[in-house]
Amino acid sequence: MTSAEKWTDGVDGVLLDMTGVLCESGQSNAIKGSVDAVKRLKEAGLPVRFCTNETTYTSQALVEKMKGFGFDIKPEEVFSPIPAMCQVLKERELHPHLLVHPNALADFSDVSTENPNCVVLGDAVDEYSYDNLNKAFQVLISLNKPSLFSLGKGRYYKDGEDLVLDVGSFCSALEYACDIKAEVVGKPSAIFFNTAVKDMGLSADKVVMVGDDIVSDVGGALSTGMKGVLVRSGKYRTTDENHPKVKPSAIVNDLSEAVDILLKSRKPNWDGLAELA
Amino acid sequence: MTSAEKWTDGVDGVLLDMTGVLCESGQSNAIKGSVDAVKRLKEAGLPVRFCTNETTYTSQALVEKMKGFGFDIKPEEVFSPIPAMCQVLKERELHPHLLVHPNALADFSDVSTENPNCVVLGDAVDEYSYDNLNKAFQVLISLNKPSLFSLGKGRYYKDGEDLVLDVGSFCSALEYACDIKAEVVGKPSAIFFNTAVKDMGLSADKVVMVGDDIVSDVGGALSTGMKGVLVRSGKYRTTDENHPKVKPSAIVNDLSEAVDILLKSRKPNWDGLAELA
Numbered sequence: 001m002t003s004a005e006k007w008t009d010g011v012d013g014v015l016l017d018m019t020g021v022l023c024e025s026g027q028s029n030a031i032k033g034s035v036d037a038v039k040r041l042k043e044a045g046l047p048v049r050f051c052t053n054e055t056t057y058t059s060q061a062l063v064e065k066m067k068g069f070g071f072d073i074k075p076e077e078v079f080s081p082i083p084a085m086c087q088v089l090k091e092r093e094l095h096p097h098l099l100v101h102p103n104a105l106a107d108f109s110d111v112s113t114e115n116p117n118c119v120v121l122g123d124a125v126d127e128y129s130y131d132n133l134n135k136a137f138q139v140l141i142s143l144n145k146p147s148l149f150s151l152g153k154g155r156y157y158k159d160g161e162d163l164v165l166d167v168g169s170f171c172s173a174l175e176y177a178c179d180i181k182a183e184v185v186g187k188p189s190a191i192f193f194n195t196a197v198k199d200m201g202l203s204a205d206k207v208v209m210v211g212d213d214i215v216s217d218v219g220g221a222l223s224t225g226m227k228g229v230l231v232r233s234g235k236y237r238t239t240d241e242n243h244p245k246v247k248p249s250a251i252v253n254d255l256s257e258a259v260d261i262l263l264k265s266r267k268p269n270w271d272g273l274a275e276l277a
Numbered sequence: 278m279t280s281a282e283k284w285t286d287g288v289d290g291v292l293l294d295m296t297g298v299l300c301e302s303g304q305s306n307a308i309k310g311s312v313d314a315v316k317r318l319k320e321a322g323l324p325v326r327f328c329t330n331e332t333t334y335t336s337q338a339l340v341e342k343m344k345g346f347g348f349d350i351k352p353e354e355v356f357s358p359i360p361a362m363c364q365v366l367k368e369r370e371l372h373p374h375l376l377v378h379p380n381a382l383a384d385f386s387d388v389s390t391e392n393p394n395c396v397v398l399g400d401a402v403d404e405y406s407y408d409n410l411n412k413a414f415q416v417l418i419s420l421n422k423p424s425l426f427s428l429g430k431g432r433y434y435k436d437g438e439d440l441v442l443d444v445g446s447f448c449s450a451l452e453y454a455c456d457i458k459a460e461v462v463g464k465p466s467a468i469f470f471n472t473a474v475k476d477m478g479l480s481a482d483k484v485v486m487v488g489d490d491i492v493s494d495v496g497g498a499l500s501t502g503m504k505g506v507l508v509r510s511g512k513y514r515t516t517d518e519n520h521p522k523v524k525p526s527a528i529v530n531d532l533s534e535a536v537d538i539l540l541k542s543r544k545p546n547w548d549g550l551a552e553l554a
Contacts (some may be wrong), residue, residue, distance in 0.1 A: 053412065071307075126407055127407075128404040128410070129405065129406060129407065129408040130402065130403055130404075130442075133405070133442055134439070134441050136440055137433065137440070137441070137442050137446075138440060140441065141433070141440055153292050155453060155454045155455075155456070156414065156454050157417070162411070162415065163414070163415060164411045164414070165410055165411055165414050165450065165454055166454075167409075167413075168453060169450040169451070169452075169453050169454040170450055171453075172449045172450050172453035173442065173446040173447055173449050173450040173453070175445070175449070176432060176445060176446050176448075177432045177433050177445075177446040177451035178432075193510055197300070
């Protein structure tokens with residue numbers, strides 16, 4: 001993007017992070033203006049998809065929760081790591097040792113976990129005990145070629161008032177212990193982002209991703225060829241604005257402001273047309 | 278070391294790792310031959326120091342434990358991370374948040390932990406809970422310039438029959454979460470090794486380090502300019518023999534064999550002298 005260009009130029013589709021953009025983690029209602037913002041995008045005819053690394057709910061429970069907050073959201077519009085992970089396990093005939101949130105286990109019900117030959121790590125929250133981390137490590141170190149999958153690579157997120165460690169941090173612990181690199185399924189993987197982009201019938205350069213994670217959402221979007229807009233909600237911290245590696249296409253207060261700017265840019269400029277006449 | 282040289286050439290002092298070389302973690306006696314091996318080194322007039330990353334005992338308790346196993350060992354011969362860490366905290370006027378083993382707390386009794394402005398991470402074992410890791414993370418992320426110290430950087434160690442995660446793995450989790458690099462106090466830090474080397478009145482090239490950790494002991498020793506000998510006891514795994522980065526000066530079955538070879542190399546070769554006569 002050159003300085004003369006705007007982040008809204010050429011945008012024909014919108015990818016939205018969920019937690020931190022639509023709602024705050026641990027809160028029981030939507031972020032102000034976000035329900036209306038999603039509605040306005042859809043009414044304007046822009047395709048919208050939801051791209052989340054949430055793995056502490058089943059896909060179904062996540063959609064129900066968002067509907068409960070008032071969002072116009074359909075299960076087929078949501079892209080989350082677990083279905084993508086199950087697809088990979090099936091294709092490669094892998095049996096995982098699962099270190100995931102108890103709520104997520106139902107989404108793995110079709111997967112055999114006997115004689116595990118890989119480890120799948122999700123946001124396990126309280127299940128990240130010393131014992132459980134050791135068990136996952138022991139599976140990995142017993143394999144000739146340890147194979148670790150991480151459902152996202154987030155550093156931390158906001159839980160109520162607190163910042164807490166996310167899956168990426170625990171993934172780093174196991175990567176270091178076994179001297180390996182995990183395969184990330186979820187954001188910021190370009191493969192994962194592109195699944196949602198293609199579902200809109202667009203190419204990445206026509207899509208903007210709006211998220212609260214400077215690295216996973218914004219950095220991942222930019223690496224995939226999308227625009228990446230950072231919101232000042234969710235886990236946002238002022239230091240994110242001067243991130244040494246990731247320069248967002250724009251920084252806005254919240255989703256509502258991002259949608260205001262985007263939709264305004266798409267309206268014919270009547271004043272401009274009048275001047276041309 | 279060229280192919281014509283032996284690892285024993287020019288060695289005038291010996292640094293010994295403790296757990297995995299003198300005894301096995303979780304076992305109640307010394308590794309066969311190791312008590313006698315230490316005795317033989319000392320009787321041969323070679324200075325011996327013990328260099329450990331053990332932080333689940335106070336220094337005093339560690340020495341008492343080793344004496345109980347029959348080792349000739351004095352407190353002033355043991356170099357472990359906590360005294361070195363306390364010295365750094367004092368010099369830099371830092372107040373740590375401690376995530377360490379409860380047994381190690383007594384060694385920090387002179388250190389103020391009010392209004393923490395850094396985090397010190399030791400081998401906390403069962404204290405590595407999700408809550409405690411989050412607390413350490415929250416201290417770090419609240420600081421303008423997060424400062425993390427790690428008492429060693431080991432990947433894993435052997436506890437009874439199991440391999441379990443060591444401090445380096447949890448350190449990696451916090452490093453990733455905060456996008457920082459920890460300062461390592463303990464092995465494989467050259468500063469730490471050199472404290473023990475200097476205490477023998479030697480330079481690093483005159484010293485051999487014997488350990489069971491291919492990276493922390495052997496790799497660290499080689500980087501410091503010492504010889505590094507790997508034992509096939511403790512956490513040793515056959516794959517260590519083909520480590521992609523670290524090539525030990527020698528690999529021996531245990532400390533007893535290392536001492537056999539070293540002391541034999543120092544005896545005048547009477548047969549050779551006879552031939553010369």
